Amino acid sequence: MYVIFRCDCGRALYSKEGADTRKCVCGRTLKVKTRRIFGKAGSFQEAAEIVRKLQEERYGTCHFTNPVKRE
Numbered sequence: 001m002y003v004i005f006r007c008d009c010g011r012a013l014y015s016k017e018g019a020d021t022r023k024c025v026c027g028r029t030l031k032v033k034t035r036r037i038f039g040k041a042g043s044f045q046e047a048a049e050i051v052r053k054l055q056e057e058r059y060g061t062c063h064f065t066n067p068v069k070r071e
């Protein structure tokens with residue numbers, strides 16, 4: 001099982017459930033147990049996918065113009 005949470009810098013991260021700490025790319029070391037858990041995933045791939053979605057929610061894709069709609 002993997003848990004998904006967010007760093008103070010806003011980045012979504014995942015960690016194996018039961019792990020004590022997780023280091024973020026921003027340099028902070030987070031205590032997993034003190035973080036608010038956004039979700040859980042059964043596999044590494046699933047966790048990575050949830051993190052990707054959280055990142056998109058946060059940073060959005062609104063900078064990009066929508067492709068031409070197909071009729």
Ligand SMILES: [Zn+2]
Pocket residue numbers: 007008009010011024025026027028
């Ligand atoms: Zn961070």
